[in-house]
Amino acid sequence: MATFFRKQLPILLAFVFGMTMLIRYYVPHPISEQIYNEFIKWVIIIAGFAAILGILSLLHYHWNKIKRRQPGYGFSFVTYIAFFTMLVVGLISGSISETGSPLEAGTGFHWMYINLMVPMQSTMFAILGFFVASAAFRAFRARNPEATLLLIAAILVMLGRVPLGEAIWGSFPTISDWILNVLNMSGQRGILLGVGLSQIAMALRILFGIERTYMGGGD
């Protein structure tokens, strides 16, 4: 019975729901449309619950890290403090705001979001700029013809996309546009076609129960 719930049932559900959606696409009947609309609502509701699952999983992971005193467990404390601080402030903000939403401008939650989360996350992302500059200096070498081509293209696009490049040589933007619109576009299109075909193959594999890794195992 346990095997049925762990293996057969998920495959059966994937097949039934997947085929229903597939058939509906080719049979736009009012009944199939109604079923389709219901399915969409279900997905939205399930996605909402998935967020709760994600939060619980995060807390569980960090709780285990603290319990076992794993390296860097101090950061798990930070995660807990940050999570519960935002949660408490959010609940209080929601209870005293006009609309009952903590997301409203002027609430403590919104203030913390704008003045803590925004600068912290933006800084983390901006630090990449420094790493990219350092990595480009250390690793971007013209070791072979392919790397040399990549290097030349990168330099031309980097200069063509900024006003200073335009000021240095007026043709940089034209060359950059050509690289993006012709060379890049054709390469990206090839990748997209490959991805599209792979997605069809993967969808069929999942529908027919050949691909089972989404259940958490390869068997």
Add this chain to the structure above:
Amino acid sequence: MKFWKAFLKLDRRIIYLVVALGVIIPLLWPMGLPMRTSPEVQVVYDDIDALEPGSRVWLAMDYDPASQPELQPMSKAIMRHCFEKNLRVLVMTLWPGGPNLIVEALDSVSAEFAAEGKNLIEGTDYVNLGYKPGGVAVILGSGQDLKDTFPTDMFGAATATMPVLEDLNSIKDLDYMVEIAAGSTADWWIVYGQKNYGFPLAIGCTAVSASQYYPYLNSKQITGLLGGLRGAAEYELLTGRPGIATAGMDAQSVVHLIVVLAIIFANIAYIVTLRKGGA
């Protein structure tokens, strides 16, 4: 020879310092370099500019604070243009970290217009539909029945009676849509939104992901493309309201030049040391 060897072993902290100065100095003393407008940005501006007053523009702000320095100026520039043209704006996000950025953008743009004597009314001139979990399902649901998918706005007001959503039952009836994306949501809006429901769609994205949308631009599945801070800056200049993106372009220019020079000189050093057998 010694110089080039030492150059290749340059302390990374010196590179960090040079990049930091390259960002800070142009922000403090802007150069105000002229900037041309890319055709893919111009077309978005022209499309929105040509819409009749009262037309509805859907603005999906699918990003979180990590990408907001690049994308928030883009969203604000689009909002300003729409409100200037008396278009109605419907804003939402598929990213859980995004709703407060919508609030911030709408508040600051509304305040700018209020200072100019034009008061924007929530529910009439714009609506904040907030965050809805479900990704692709939200897009498909909005195409099937918009008010059923978004029965209330972000603050719980019923959308059924809102003038901004009057007679709008599906995203297929939209006059225009701009998707500002930091991730794969742009692909969802193209594949599941524009393909299924046929509304005109423009994409705004981070500079690093702009290159992957050129095939859609070429196939006319998207009307235009705003790539990174540059796209935002071009749009700001087109609307005649230069803002933070325009101010940031000088810094970006200098940092690009620093990276290019670093690559060129590192390669000269590499070739010189390689020829002398010391690399």
